[in-house]
Amino acid sequence: xxxxxxxxxxxxxxxxxxxxxxxxxxxDHDNHSLTELVCGIVERPVPRWWWPAFLISxxxxxxxxxxxxxxxxxxxxxxGENQPVxxxxxxxxxxxxxxxxxxxxxxxxxxxxxxxxxRTSINRFAEVMTLFAVACxxxxxxxxxxxxxxxxxxxxxxxxxxxWPNFRSPLLWDxxxxxxxxxxxxxxxxxxxIPDLATLRDRATTRPRQWIxxxxxxxxxxxxxxxxxxxxxxxxxxxxxxxxxxxxxxxxSFDFATSVIPGWHTTIFPPYxxxxxILSGFAxxxxxxxxxxELFGLRDLVTNQHLDxxxxxxxxxxxxxxxxxxxxxxxxxxxxxxxERFAFMNRVFGPLAWGYAIxxxxxxxxxxxxxxxxxxxxxxxxLTISIxxxxxxxxxxxxxxxxxxxxxxxxxxWGRFVPTWVDILQMVxxxxxxxxxxxxxxxxxxxxxxxxxxxxxxxxxxxxxxDHATDEPSVAHSDKELVVT
Amino acid sequence: MSIERNQRELFGVIAxxxxxxxxxEATRQTRDAGYERLxxxxxxxxxxxxxxxxxxxxxxxxxxxxxxxxxxxVALGGxxxxxxxxxxxxxxxxxxxxxxxxxxxxFEVCVLFSAITAVVGSFFLCGLPRLHHxxxxxxxxxxxxxxxxxxxxxxxxxxxxxxxxxxxxESLGGQPVTLVEV
Numbered sequence: 001x002x003x004x005x006x007x008x009x010x011x012x013x014x015x016x017x018x019x020x021x022x023x024x025x026x027x028d029h030d031n032h033s034l035t036e037l038v039c040g041i042v043e044r045p046v047p048r049w050w051w052p053a054f055l056i057s058x059x060x061x062x063x064x065x066x067x068x069x070x071x072x073x074x075x076x077x078x079x080g081e082n083q084p085v086x087x088x089x090x091x092x093x094x095x096x097x098x099x100x101x102x103x104x105x106x107x108x109x110x111x112x113x114x115x116x117x118x119r120t121s122i123n124r125f126a127e128v129m130t131l132f133a134v135a136c137x138x139x140x141x142x143x144x145x146x147x148x149x150x151x152x153x154x155x156x157x158x159x160x161x162x163x164w165p166n167f168r169s170p171l172l173w174d175x176x177x178x179x180x181x182x183x184x185x186x187x188x189x190x191x192x193x194i195p196d197l198a199t200l201r202d203r204a205t206t207r208p209r210q211w212i213x214x215x216x217x218x219x220x221x222x223x224x225x226x227x228x229x230x231x232x233x234x235x236x237x238x239x240x241x242x243x244x245x246x247x248x249x250x251x252x253s254f255d256f257a258t259s260v261i262p263g264w265h266t267t268i269f270p271p272y273x274x275x276x277x278i279l280s281g282f283a284x285x286x287x288x289x290x291x292x293x294e295l296f297g298l299r300d301l302v303t304n305q306h307l308d309x310x311x312x313x314x315x316x317x318x319x320x321x322x323x324x325x326x327x328x329x330x331x332x333x334x335x336x337x338x339x340e341r342f343a344f345m346n347r348v349f350g351p352l353a354w355g356y357a358i359x360x361x362x363x364x365x366x367x368x369x370x371x372x373x374x375x376x377x378x379x380x381x382x383l384t385i386s387i388x389x390x391x392x393x394x395x396x397x398x399x400x401x402x403x404x405x406x407x408x409x410x411x412x413x414w415g416r417f418v419p420t421w422v423d424i425l426q427m428v429x430x431x432x433x434x435x436x437x438x439x440x441x442x443x444x445x446x447x448x449x450x451x452x453x454x455x456x457x458x459x460x461x462x463x464x465x466x467d468h469a470t471d472e473p474s475v476a477h478s479d480k481e482l483v484v485t
Numbered sequence: 486m487s488i489e490r491n492q493r494e495l496f497g498v499i500a501x502x503x504x505x506x507x508x509x510e511a512t513r514q515t516r517d518a519g520y521e522r523l524x525x526x527x528x529x530x531x532x533x534x535x536x537x538x539x540x541x542x543x544x545x546x547x548x549x550x551x552x553x554x555x556x557x558x559v560a561l562g563g564x565x566x567x568x569x570x571x572x573x574x575x576x577x578x579x580x581x582x583x584x585x586x587x588x589x590x591x592f593e594v595c596v597l598f599s600a601i602t603a604v605v606g607s608f609f610l611c612g613l614p615r616l617h618h619x620x621x622x623x624x625x626x627x628x629x630x631x632x633x634x635x636x637x638x639x640x641x642x643x644x645x646x647x648x649x650x651x652x653x654x655e656s657l658g659g660q661p662v663t664l665v666e667v
Contacts, residue, residue, distance in 0.1 A: 030632065031528055031631065031632035032631055032632040035528075035631045035632065156563070158571075158572070162572070163572065164567050164571065164572045166574070166576075167564045167567065167568065167586065167587055167590060168568075168576060168583075168586035168587070170589075172590070173589040173590055173593070176589070176590045176593040176594065177589065177593050180593040180594070180596055180597045183597060183600070183601075184596065184597065184600045187600055187601070187603075187604045188600075190604075191604055191607070195528070195529075195630065198630045199528070199630040199631060201630075202627040202628075202629075202630045202631065203627075203631070214616065215616065218608065218613045218614035218615070218616070219613055219614055219615035219616045219617065219618060220613065220630075221526055221618060221620060221621075221629070222526045222527055222528060222629045222630055223524050223525070223526050223611075224524055224525040224526070224527070224530075224531070224534045224535065224538055224540070225524060225538075225540065225611065226611045226613075227527070227529075227530035227531075227534070228530075228535050228540050228543055229543050229545055229607045229610040229611050230530070230607060230611065231530050232543040232545045232546065232607070233545055233603050233604065233606070233607035236545065236546065236549050236599070236603045237600060237603050237604070240549075240596050240599050240600050240603070241600075243592075243596070244593075244596045247589070247592060247593065247596075251589055254589075450528075451528060451529045452529070454528050454529045455529035455530065
């Protein structure tokens with residue numbers, strides 16, 4: 001039975017002409033064939049490439065462990081940071097990973113509230129990417145405090161000197177924002193997963209699988225009474241996650257904006273950071289989704305139309321980010337503030353001008369190619385652009401953080417930042433951790449939200465199957481049905 | 486078939502239908518026939534099923550609202566207590582009881598409490614976790630998480646009769662109709 005899924009014909013699509021009335025699910029799929037296609041991936045033996053990919057990722061991830069242990073046992077001096085650059089790779093990578101997480105919440109929550117049905121094929125994948133990205137981000141604040149055994153000072157409890165943390169500090173807001181975000185993302189993802197875990201439980205052929213999936217499915221029966229509360233819970237979680245995701249990167253930007261450093265002290269930071277976060281997150285979803293849909297034969301579910309829509313979001317957020325870059329420069333000039341003007345001249349023409357050039361070309365100039373339907377229709381071009389955007393967004397944070405700290409008010413206290421091997425090993429290792437977690441997810445859990453995708457199948461609407469199916473092919477109706485349901 | 490069995494050993498009868506539209510119609514007719522203790526099972530939520538079954542609007546939004554208000558009060562009250570009474574710090578001459586810098590954390594904790602209430606509350610309302618249920622005894626029922634659209638009438642329904650109920654469900658197009666034991 002599982003073999004059937006492998007040989008499912010993958011519908012070929014014309015590259016340039018994407019009819020908006022095309023259904024979001026191609027091929028002649030019914031509820032059962034979708035279950036076979038998606039559950040088959042976790043039930044069949046792993047594909048041949050999985051073990052090498054997993055072992056390489058795990059090896060790279062062990063580098064992060066080594067670098068962290070070395071840092072903690074020796075001291076933060078092993079990193080390249082020193083006065084005046086007190087934040088460098090640690091906070092750059094922290095902001096980079098937190099930003100990536102935002103696309104997952106955007107797809108699962110905001111697009112849900114906006115009734116964008118196409119999100120169903122990609123939301124599980126994007127949500128899990130959020131979780132792992134936030135986990136990777138969490139590594140840095142934890143280890144960058146230097147004395148990790150003191151990290152409980154961040155918790156809202158009085159420490160051994162009866163001193164409370166300062167609730168007026170953006171750094172503490174950040175602790176609350178990121179930990180709330182991680183918790184809510186985890187719950188949102190898990191709630192969405194429960195019906196699919198029940199599917200895996202009911203299909204399990206071995207006892208351990210049945211027990212493990214059954215345990216996590218919590219006894220889900222797909223009862224109308226369950227769905228009744230479940231749909232409300234999902235809607236409420238989406239409504240809660242939407243302001244939350246905006247607040248998280250806003251608060252991350254407060255870490256900078258509330259300081260006095262020229263180049264950080266700007267009111268545009270919150271919207272600018274949120275737009276950048278969505279840009280980097282969509283880029284990461286595309287980077288992971290394009291290979292995944294090829295490797296697992298999911299082109300019927302993640303169609304070129306999905307990629308096209310994601311590319312449009314990428315383009316829109318890239319324009320927002322480009323606007324923010326422009327306004328930053330304008331404001332610096334218009335403010336007639338000597339230090340502010342210098343900070344931006346330094347950013348564009350100073351020692352990190354190469355980083356600024358990478359950031360502008362990768363985040364603003366190259367994504368302009370996405371105006372062309374031909375570019376959006378070619379997955380390999382989208383993949384290239386999205387990887388470049390990831391690079392550009394990393395450099396954006398690096399240029400803002402390190403560039404501003406290197407040269408502030410007093411030239412006598414200027415300095416340069418040079419990363420050490422520990423910095424680099426930590427960064428590369430955390431990428432390994434991210435890919436290790438992603439590969440484990442692909443192995444053990446369904447990467448497509450089955451219960452949601454089944455809900456948008458043309459014949460899943462109860463208006464459709466009996467009255468229309470006879471006179472017209474259901475595909476022609478899909479557009480109407482999507483609106484009706 | 487074990488139709489002659491004692492009713493006390495029966496959980497009820499289940500019937501599988503071809504799709505969401507058929508299930509919805511069969512449920513409507515079963516309700517019209519006077520059955521009360523019935524439930525439907527499907528791989529995805531069916532639009533309008535709550536109305537047919539006569540389910541009342543979920544109370545979850547009120548639970549979540551309560552949770553959110555509680556979270557905001559706990560966060561704001563707790564921080565004010567610490568800043569004013571427990572550990573006052575003079576920061577730039579600002580008033581100890583200033584609430585402006587406390588808003589971000591109040592918001593985050595409010596969202597956190599609301600979200601936890603939404604998840605825990607929906608589990609509670611669904612009666613989950615419940616790792617076993619008589620319906621899991623039925624091989625036919627396992628299809629509901631794949632492509633089965635199932636209507637179940639419990640034996641505790643006052644109108645339940647092993648013969649008549651099975652015949653009713655068969656006449657509505659249920660294929661197959663099976664009895665499920667406790």
